[in-house]
Amino acid sequence: MTTFADQGLEEQIAQWREYLRRRQAFHGSDIEELEGHLRDQLTALTEAGLAGEEAFLVAVKRMGSLDALSREFARAHSERLWKQLVIGPGAADESAHTGHTEMLVVLGLAVAAALAIKVPALFGLQIDGGDQPFYFRNAGLFVLPLLTVYFIWKRGSGAASLLWLALPFAAAAVFANIFPFSKNSDTERLTALHLPITLWLVVGFAYVRNRWFAGGGRMDFVRFSGELAIYYVLIALGGFVLIGFTVMMFASIEMKADRLIGGWLVPCGAAGAVIIGSWLVEAKQSVIENMAPVLTRLFTPLFTVLLLAFLGTMAWTGSPINVERQVLIGFDLLLALVVGLVLYAASARDPQARPDFFDGLQLLLVVSALVVDSVALAAIAARISGFGFTPNRVAALGENLILLVNLAWTAWLYARFVRHRGSFATLERWQIAYLPVYALWAALVVVMFPPVFGYR
Amino acid sequence: MDMSKDLVAASATPLVLAILAEGDSYGYAIIKRVAELSGGHLQWTDGMLYPVLHRLERQGLVAAKWSASDNGRRRKYYRITKEGRTQLATQRQQWQVVDGTLRGIWMQACTA
Numbered sequence: 001m002t003t004f005a006d007q008g009l010e011e012q013i014a015q016w017r018e019y020l021r022r023r024q025a026f027h028g029s030d031i032e033e034l035e036g037h038l039r040d041q042l043t044a045l046t047e048a049g050l051a052g053e054e055a056f057l058v059a060v061k062r063m064g065s066l067d068a069l070s071r072e073f074a075r076a077h078s079e080r081l082w083k084q085l086v087i088g089p090g091a092a093d094e095s096a097h098t099g100h101t102e103m104l105v106v107l108g109l110a111v112a113a114a115l116a117i118k119v120p121a122l123f124g125l126q127i128d129g130g131d132q133p134f135y136f137r138n139a140g141l142f143v144l145p146l147l148t149v150y151f152i153w154k155r156g157s158g159a160a161s162l163l164w165l166a167l168p169f170a171a172a173a174v175f176a177n178i179f180p181f182s183k184n185s186d187t188e189r190l191t192a193l194h195l196p197i198t199l200w201l202v203v204g205f206a207y208v209r210n211r212w213f214a215g216g217g218r219m220d221f222v223r224f225s226g227e228l229a230i231y232y233v234l235i236a237l238g239g240f241v242l243i244g245f246t247v248m249m250f251a252s253i254e255m256k257a258d259r260l261i262g263g264w265l266v267p268c269g270a271a272g273a274v275i276i277g278s279w280l281v282e283a284k285q286s287v288i289e290n291m292a293p294v295l296t297r298l299f300t301p302l303f304t305v306l307l308l309a310f311l312g313t314m315a316w317t318g319s320p321i322n323v324e325r326q327v328l329i330g331f332d333l334l335l336a337l338v339v340g341l342v343l344y345a346a347s348a349r350d351p352q353a354r355p356d357f358f359d360g361l362q363l364l365l366v367v368s369a370l371v372v373d374s375v376a377l378a379a380i381a382a383r384i385s386g387f388g389f390t391p392n393r394v395a396a397l398g399e400n401l402i403l404l405v406n407l408a409w410t411a412w413l414y415a416r417f418v419r420h421r422g423s424f425a426t427l428e429r430w431q432i433a434y435l436p437v438y439a440l441w442a443a444l445v446v447v448m449f450p451p452v453f454g455y456r
Numbered sequence: 457m458d459m460s461k462d463l464v465a466a467s468a469t470p471l472v473l474a475i476l477a478e479g480d481s482y483g484y485a486i487i488k489r490v491a492e493l494s495g496g497h498l499q500w501t502d503g504m505l506y507p508v509l510h511r512l513e514r515q516g517l518v519a520a521k522w523s524a525s526d527n528g529r530r531r532k533y534y535r536i537t538k539e540g541r542t543q544l545a546t547q548r549q550q551w552q553v554v555d556g557t558l559r560g561i562w563m564q565a566c567t568a
Contacts, residue, residue, distance in 0.1 A: 029522075033483065033506060033532045036525075040484040041502065064501035072507035076514070 004042065009052040013038065019066060025074040038063060102279070105153060109146045110275040114268035117142045127267055133188055135267070137176045140196035143274045144203055145169050150275060151206035154282065161206070168202045172446075179450040186391045187450040194395075194442035200225070201439035218432040223347045224281055226292030226340075231277040239269050293348030297358070300341050300365055307368035314375070321379040328396040331376045335403035338369040342410055346428050355418045363414040366407055373404060391453040395445055402441055406434050459498065468500075468508050470547040476518060476536040477544060482525075483509065483532070509534055517543050 004010055013035065020031045038059050045055035063069070117127070117135075125131040148165050151157075172195055181188035204212075204221045211217030243261055250257040314321075321327065345362055377400065413430055416422035475481060475489050483505055490498055512518045517540035525531035536544070 029532070030506065030510075032530065034503060036482075036529055036531055037484045037487075037502060037506075039527075039529070062502045064503040068501070069503040069507075072504060073510075076507040076511045 004039075004046075004052070006052040009042070009056060012056050013042075016060065023066065023070040023073075025070040025077070027077075030073065034063070102154070102283075106150065106275060106279040109150050110272040113143045113146045113271040113275050116146070117267045117271045118264075121263075127263055133181070133192075134177075136192040137188060137195070138173070139192065140199045141169065141173055141176065143271045144196070144199045147275060147278055148203050148206040150278065151203070151209075155206070155209040157206070157209055161209075165202055165206055169199065172199055175446050179455055181450065181455050185450075185456055187453050187455055190391055190395050190449055191446050194445040197442035198439045198446060201436060204435075218435055219347050219428065222343055222432070222435070223292065224278075226344050226347070227281040228274075228277050230291045230295075231280050232273060235273045235277055236270075239265075239273070242269075292344045296341050296344040296348070300345065300358070300361055303338070303341065304361055304365040304368060307365065307372055311368060311371060311375075321376050327376065328380055328393065328400065331373055332396055332399045332403065335369060335373055335400065335407060338365060339403055339406055339410075342366060342407075343431055346424075346431055349424065349428075353424070355420070355424075359414070359418055363411065363418055366411045366414060370404070370407055370411060373400065373407075377404075391449050391456065395449065398441060398445075402437060406431075406437075464498065464500065467498075467551075468505075469512065470544065470551060471498075472505070472508060472512065473517065473536060473540055473544040473547070476534055477541065480533050480535045482534065486534075512540070516540075 004013075016038070017031060017035055020026050020034065026034075041059040041062065042055050045058055046052065050058065120131075120134065120138075121127065125134055127135050145166075148169075149162075152162055152165070176191060176195055179187075179191075181191075204218070207221045207224060208217030211220075243265060246257050246261060246265065250260075342362060342365075345358070380397075409430060410427065413422060413427040417424050417427060471490060471493075472486060475486050475493075481489070484502075486509075487500060487502055487505055490500060509518065509520070513520050513534070516537060518534045519537050520532050520534050522530050522532050
């Protein structure tokens with residue numbers, strides 16, 4: 001076997017293979033073929049008297065530049081890039097069998113998620129009846145445990161982690177259901193909104209397995225979350241078309257499909273789509289260009305322009321922010337969006353690259369978001385005494401504070417980076433270190449707010 | 457001698473087909489054979505042969521098969537097909553026309 005005794009040479013070959021693997025144009029068998037060629041060449045060169053290192057340099061040089069090579073491969077197989085989008089794994093070095101098993105597991109879990117949401121109906125809780133609050137409070141609990149199971153299976157994490165990860169879900173089920181919420185209660189709505197955020201962190205633990213503190217695991221999870229959101233929206237669009245046709249066709253035979261849609265199609269589809277979407281992200285992550293960073297690049301300049309125009313207009317006309325009921329939440333969402341833009345730009349960025357124009361733009365975006373938010377906060381603070389503390393307001397203020405702290409420090413780190421005083425890696429570390437804060441705050445809202453505010 | 461890129465690209469198909477017409481072969485051996493036949497004048501970037509082979513495979517001019525090689529690794533062997541032989545014959549005629557024409561004009565230049 002032409003495996004080389006020279007350990008360094010084998011390592012270099014492995015590294016070269018890794019480079020090839022990152023290119024979308026090469027399939028597993030192409031890489032094997034090219035590697036075979038490289039090894040033949042290396043054997044010939046070492047037999048001719050070249051040392052391992054020299055032989056490797058010559059052989060790689062003769063192979064040609066990877067850019068040119070992958071361009072030629074892509075040209076010879078123009079269908080590949082597209083086909084991989086549709087067919088998924090198996091085409092690469094994974095055998096067709098594992099792809100098949102995974103498909104079955106995913107389908108099974110998706111169906112389980114779709115059915116899980118119908119289980120309470122067996123006990124008389126109607127989703128399209130008066131029991132909607134129950135479903136909203138527990139929304140995450142129908143799907144996310146199954147998603148966690150998928151990742152435990154996929155990563156081969158074993159029974160121990162299954163037990164550990166089951167604990168937070170059990171706790172969540174308790175806190176979602178023990179409180180005696182009053183009718184139309186704000187704290188109940190807050191629970192429904194915040195519980196999934198907390199549980200998403202648990203999914204993250206399953207996703208990264210034991211790489212939470214190392215190896216960019218959390219950044220991978222951030223990428224995954226963004227891609228999932230995009231796939232989910234795409235699937236939902238398809239779902240709307242399906243619903244539209246269902247209504248139209250049943251109407252043509254004078255039947256109302258409301259119960260079918262509201263009771264089955266929407267909830268089951270929404271639950272199953274989470275699993276299917278996650279599987280799509282997992283299957284395609286090596287294949288297509290990630291969408292989230294592309295959207296980030298597209299929208300960062302636009303949002304920067306919006307914020308600057310807003311500030312400019314406000315300075316010019318002197319009109320104060322009209323503090324309405326929803327305004328605080330609106331600015332929360334704005335900050336969350338800016339954090340998202342920063343996060344996804346960071347996830348796609350090479351931490352080693354030098355600051356460029358886009359980094360300047362991001363800094364401008366963060367700073368202008370900070371200014372806009374401080375203006376809004378000032379306006380709100382001026383009137384908060386008159387408002388009194390309701391659960392919604394405290395939650396919104398807390399979130400604003402959390403995002404503000406994140407962005408302020410981000411701005412500082414970004415400024416240092418742009419002026420060549422610090423590295424981008426610090427900024428990235430800050431962003432991912434901050435992730436659990438969101439989940440912890442959400443957990444706090446779920447656990448503390450209802451009793452503190454008397455379940456209003 | 458530095459050959460023009462276009463010429464190398466144009467001659468790749470008939471060369472590969474002709475070498476495979478001698479007998480089944482694999483990438484590395486084909487490259488070695490090209491170097492040998494051209495006395496080292498035709499230098500390909502090694503990797504570039506494979507897209508050519510894959511394209512020929514898709515066109516049905518060659519067929520490929522993975523089998524074990526003497527060194528224990530899998531190797532992809534290529535074989536010329538019937539269509540490949542027909543294509544080779546056509547290409548051969550075309551190249552002979554080019555070759556003959558150029559020869560004619562250069563002979564005149566010598567004798568004149």
